[in-house]
Amino acid sequence: MNFTCIKDLSSFLPQQFPGAQLPAGWTVTGEKCPDNMSGDITVNCFRFAKFFRQSPDSLAQVVCDFFNRHADVEQAEQIKAFVNVTFRPGAVHRDTVAAIDSILKAEILAADKRRRILIEYSAPNTNKPQHLGHVRNNTLGMSLASLLQRVGHDVIPINLVNDRGIHICKSMIAYQRFGNGDTPESTGIKGDHLVGKFYVRFNIALKEQIDELKKSRPELADKDNEDLFLLTEIGAATQKMLQDWEAGVPEVRDLWKMMNSWVFDGFAKTYERMGIKFDHTYLESETYLLGKDNILDGLERGVFAKRDDGAVIVDLGKLGQKVVLRSDGTSVYITQDIGTTIRKYNDYHPDMQIWVVGDEQIHHFKMLFEILRKMGFAWADNLYHMAYGMVNLPTGKMKSREGTVVDADDLFEEMVEISRAATLERCGEDVPADLDERAEIIGMGALKFMLLKFNPKTTMMFDPQASVKFEGDTGPYVQYACARINSIAAKAAEKGFACDGEPDWELLTAPEEKALSIVASFYPQALADAAEKMDCSVLVGYLLDLAKAFNRFYRECPVLSAEDAALRLARMQMCFRIRDIIADGLKTLTIGVPQAM
RNA sequence: GCCCGGGUAGCUCAGUGGAUAGAGCAGAAGUUUCCUAAACUUUUGGUCGGAGGUUCGAUUCCUCUCUCGGGUACCA
Numbered sequence: 001m002n003f004t005c006i007k008d009l010s011s012f013l014p015q016q017f018p019g020a021q022l023p024a025g026w027t028v029t030g031e032k033c034p035d036n037m038s039g040d041i042t043v044n045c046f047r048f049a050k051f052f053r054q055s056p057d058s059l060a061q062v063v064c065d066f067f068n069r070h071a072d073v074e075q076a077e078q079i080k081a082f083v084n085v086t087f088r089p090g091a092v093h094r095d096t097v098a099a100i101d102s103i104l105k106a107e108i109l110a111a112d113k114r115r116r117i118l119i120e121y122s123a124p125n126t127n128k129p130q131h132l133g134h135v136r137n138n139t140l141g142m143s144l145a146s147l148l149q150r151v152g153h154d155v156i157p158i159n160l161v162n163d164r165g166i167h168i169c170k171s172m173i174a175y176q177r178f179g180n181g182d183t184p185e186s187t188g189i190k191g192d193h194l195v196g197k198f199y200v201r202f203n204i205a206l207k208e209q210i211d212e213l214k215k216s217r218p219e220l221a222d223k224d225n226e227d228l229f230l231l232t233e234i235g236a237a238t239q240k241m242l243q244d245w246e247a248g249v250p251e252v253r254d255l256w257k258m259m260n261s262w263v264f265d266g267f268a269k270t271y272e273r274m275g276i277k278f279d280h281t282y283l284e285s286e287t288y289l290l291g292k293d294n295i296l297d298g299l300e301r302g303v304f305a306k307r308d309d310g311a312v313i314v315d316l317g318k319l320g321q322k323v324v325l326r327s328d329g330t331s332v333y334i335t336q337d338i339g340t341t342i343r344k345y346n347d348y349h350p351d352m353q354i355w356v357v358g359d360e361q362i363h364h365f366k367m368l369f370e371i372l373r374k375m376g377f378a379w380a381d382n383l384y385h386m387a388y389g390m391v392n393l394p395t396g397k398m399k400s401r402e403g404t405v406v407d408a409d410d411l412f413e414e415m416v417e418i419s420r421a422a423t424l425e426r427c428g429e430d431v432p433a434d435l436d437e438r439a440e441i442i443g444m445g446a447l448k449f450m451l452l453k454f455n456p457k458t459t460m461m462f463d464p465q466a467s468v469k470f471e472g473d474t475g476p477y478v479q480y481a482c483a484r485i486n487s488i489a490a491k492a493a494e495k496g497f498a499c500d501g502e503p504d505w506e507l508l509t510a511p512e513e514k515a516l517s518i519v520a521s522f523y524p525q526a527l528a529d530a531a532e533k534m535d536c537s538v539l540v541g542y543l544l545d546l547a548k549a550f551n552r553f554y555r556e557c558p559v560l561s562a563e564d565a566a567l568r569l570a571r572m573q574m575c576f577r578i579r580d581i582i583a584d585g586l587k588t589l590t591i592g593v594p595q596a597m
Numbered sequence: 598g599c600c601c602g603g604g605u606a607g608c609u610c611a612g613u614g615g616a617u618a619g620a621g622c623a624g625a626a627g628u629u630u631c632c633u634a635a636a637c638u639u640u641u642g643g644u645c646g647g648a649g650g651u652u653c654g655a656u657u658c659c660u661c662u663c664u665c666g667g668g669u670a671c672c673a
Contacts, residue, residue, distance in 0.1 A: 036617065046615055056615090082616060125673090165673075226672090311671055318600085326671040333673050362601065363668050389602085390667085422635070442635090453621095454610070457602075459666070461609060463622095470635050472621040473610095480635050488632050541611070544620085551636055560632045575632095597635065 001521050002102045003087070003095045005072040006030050009043070012066055017052040026051070030085070032522070039077065039084030040092065040518050046081045056081030089514045093505035096517040097577040104584055106524040108151035108531065116154045118348050119145050121356035122276070125162040126263040127171045128196035130270055132391050132406040132462060133358075133398060139451045140388055141356040142276050143536045143589050150588045151531040156348055159278045160340065161267075163260055164285040169241040171195050172255050173234065174202035184262050190269065190409065191262030202234070203401060209234055273412055273444065275590055280347075282340065288331070290339025294375065295325050303374050316370050319363070324371070337368050338375075345379060352382040354534075359387035359457065386534055389459035406462065416443035418468050419476075423597065434595065441592040442476055448591050449475025452536045473544050475591060478582060481547040481554075483597040485579040488559050492572060495560070503570035512553040513571075516578060519549040523581050527588070536589055543585045550578050 010027040014020050028048070030041035043063055049056040057080055064083045067076030072091035077084045096103065121141025124130055130138075142157070149155040162168075175198045184191040207225075209232040214221050220228060229235040244252040271277075295312055298304045304314050304324060312325035324335055344353060355365065365385035372380035391398065398405045420439035424431065432438065450467055454460045470476035492499050508514070526542035559575060562568035583593050 034616075035619095042616090044615080079616060084616095162673080167673080309671085313671095320600095320669075323671050328671080330671085332671060358667095359602075360667055361673095364673095366601095387602095392666095426633075426635080458610075459603075463609070466609075466622070469622080472635095474621085474635080476635050477621095480633085484633065484636085491632060537611085541620090548620095552638095554632080555628095555637050558632065597633075 001030055001525060002099065002106075003030065003041075003072070003521065004091065005067065005070045005085075005087070006041075006043075008070065009063065009066055013052060013063075016062065017054065020052045022051050029525075032518075033084055037079075037084050038086065040087050040514065041085055043083045043085065044081065045083065049081070087514070089509045090506040092514050092517045092521075093508055093574075096521045097574055098502075098505050100577045100580065103520060103523050104580060108524060108528050109153070111152075114152045114154065115351040116156070116349070117148055117352045117354060118156045118158060118344055118350035119148070119354040119356065120158050120160055120344075121145075122159045122271075122278075123162065123357070124267060125165075125167055126192075126195070126260050126267075127167045127199045128400065129190070129192040129266060130408040131398065131400075132408065132411060135274075135408050135411065135447070136388065136391050136451050136460075137356055137358070138271075138274055138276060139448045139590075140386070140456055140536070142274065143448070143452055144354070144356065144386065144534055146590050147527070147531055147536055147539065147588055148534075151527055153531075156279045156350065157277070158280045158282065158344070160282040160284065160287070161264075162284050164245065164256075164288060166238060166242050167199070168256065168260075169238045169245065170202040170206075171199040172252075172259060173238050173241060174198035174205065175259060176255070177205070184265070190266045191264075192266030192270070193407075193409070195259050195263050195266075200403075202238075205234055206232060270408055270412075273409075273440075274448075275444075282344075284336070287340045287343060288336050290343055291335040291337070292325065292331055292339070294338055294342060295335060298375050303376075314371055314374065316367055316374075319367050319370055322367050322371070334364065334368060334371070337364075338371060341368070341372060341383070342377070345377070351379075352384060353379075354384045354386055356386045356388065359389055361385070362387050384534075386456065388456040389454075391460055391462050394461065394463055406464070411447065412444065414468070415447045416440055419443035419446070419470075422470065426597070432596065438594045438597070441594045442470070442479060442597065445475040445479055445586070445591040446470055447475075448589065449478070449540065452589055453540050455535060455537050475586075476597070478543050478547040478586060479591075479593055480597055481550045482579050482582050482586075482593045483595070484550075484554060485575045486595055488572065488575055491560055497560070497572070498565070498569060499572050499576075501569065503573045504566055505570060507567050507570045508574060510553075510557050512549075512556045513574065516546075516549045516553045516574065519546050520578060520581055523585070526585075539585060539589060543582060543589075546578065546582060546585075550575075550582075 006028050013028070014022065026048070028043060031044055033039040033042045045056045045060040045063060049059045052059060054062070060078045060081045060083050064076045064078035067073045067083065067085050072088055073085055074088050075086045119141065122134065122138050124134055145155050145157045178201050179198065182194065184194050187194060189197070206229070210225050210228050213228060213232060220231075230239055241252055245256060295304060299306065299312055304312050307313050310327035311323045313321055313323050315321050322334065323332060324338070326332060341353065357365070362385065369380055369383045372383065393404065393406070395404065416439050419442035420435060423435060423438055423442070447467070453473065489499065522542065523546070526539055530536055530538035553574075557571055559568060559571040562571055586593055
């Protein structure tokens with residue numbers, strides 16, 4: 001928001017009330033005027049009346065009088081503590097679309113607010129392909145990284161792949177027994193999906209053995225299946241394989257390398273399709289031993305204590321007591337998290353570390369951060385868990401074992417296929433040469449947009465039926481605004497209309513034109529709010545508002561058939577600048593814009 | 598049990614100590630000889646889970662309560 005008269009008000013008020021106690025850097029902020037009120041923006045005097053030791057209503061009177069004397073203001077109206085301001089259209093355009101750099105190139109964060117931020121997201125396991133839950137994580141992670149970068153931070157996105165452990169051995173055991181030497185090449189199945197098939201196969205075999213076990217030993221009938229894992233032949237074999245892996249037995253390591261390479265090839269395709277690039281990928285097989293030394297060091301320094309049974313523990317007060325090293329001296333999960341966090345700090349020296357991880361691990365991260373604080377790391381105060389909610393289906397939760405997960409690659413394909421069909425339906429005989437590319441941008445954009453529309457922390461419902469409709473509050477709705485503008489530009493070129501040059505903005509007097517510029521003025525604020533809250537849904541909501549304002553403008557204000565050349569040029573320039581904002585916003589969300597739709 | 602989140606229109610979700618609580622979808626009625634109808638316009642629909650309290654003012658803050666999720670491992 002860069003309105004001259006708001007700036008003027010911000011300097012006028014302190015002069016008017018010299019005793020004011022203002023927060024550092026204070027300025028008046030105009031708010032969106034409610035639809036049921038007449039006005040372009042609203043100044044809410046409740047927000048700052050106390051700084052000037054005035055009653056909200058009487059301050060509003062002063063503000064209203066100020067506006068009514070200002071050359072940019074057509075009319076200002078006071079209602080209780082609110083002042084609704086109606087601008088002269090020319091003044092609105094002058095301070096917004098005419099000064100587009102002040103919107104697009106605005107310095108969102110002052111230099112001293114910029115940080116070096118390490119952000120870890122995705123963190124998949126290599127025993128199965130990624131599903132919708134991972135897609136939400138990936139989308140939130142890449143978009144947050146992009147948003148933080150956009151507002152001025154130095155962002156380093158990294159991945160940490162869970163490439164070892166008992167779950168990987170499950171797929172490996174099943175492959176040994178049921179694999180028939182299949183490979184991605186021999187079967188034509190994407191590597192991560194092939195390995196995932198054996199993970200499923202393992203669980204079937206395990207279930208069979210547990211059922212037999214319970215039949216032959218009735219005293220075990222009441223036990224949880226998970227407690228019987230090591231009593232089964234296949235479970236014991238899996239455990240043995242994990243030990244062999246740790247001991248470096250060549251055959252096990254070779255099988256592990258081969259199957260993991262299949263999975264990595266598969267993940268690479270999934271990431272490529274989403275447009276994900278990491279600065280670095282940590283592998284758990286290379287970091288899982290980290291942390292032990294740090295714990296032993298902490299034990300010597302008295303940060304941790306040894307319990308009677310030999311386990312190393314830490315008392316975290318309200319968070320409870322936490323074992324950080326088992327009584328047999330081996331690591332628990334948090335041990336390697338401690339080690340890895342220290343490693344990441346030493347590798348990058350970030351001002352802040354962010355983890356994009358589901359909200360079921362909130363407690364885990366609270367403990368991790370508290371332990372690192374207790375260990376004396378000054379940077380431990382700058383660790384942030386971006387916890388997001390689970391994705392549910394209309395039929396309930398997604399469960400790998402029950403086969404109710406929505407597969408990531410299938411979902412991509414479905415979204416893109418629908419986009420392709422819809423595009424073909426619209427283009428008639430004239431099939432575009434870039435059909436595939438368009439379908440990809442629209443389909444993937446629709447998916448990402450839908451996932452980003454929700455506040456990250458909300459447990460969201462994914463409705464497959466609704467997700468394949470591209471009407472209303474969707475990514476394609478926003479992309480469509482750009483496509484319409486592209487179309488106008490193309491037609492203008494065909495007709496030989498001049499598109500360049502600074503127009504006379506005073507000509508844009510329609511309410512829809514002014515409303516569009518007003519919405520445009522809020523873009524820097526939307527970016528700042530989204531980054532501050534680490535919530536891309538703020539930006540999504542803003543882009544929907546902007547696209548909506550554009551569509552109203554489009555309906556009421558013809559560009560190519562405007563009354564005269566001067567008005568046509570002004571409207572054309574208006575379109576281009578709005579397109580620049582939308583494209584910048586979508587790009588910040590890692591969503592592309594198709595040339596046409 | 599204890600700890601954290603949710604409960605807002607038929608559905609999915611925004612929202613905020615302040616003006617008559619919003620959007621999309623779904624339902625109803627319209628708009629295309631006119632730059633793409635993936636659009637636009639109008640309209641139906643709400644005791645903001647319930648009860649108290651603080652306040653000039655509470656859906657928003659506090660307490661209690663009902664209800665749904667998640668967590669509470671020498672699992673990851």
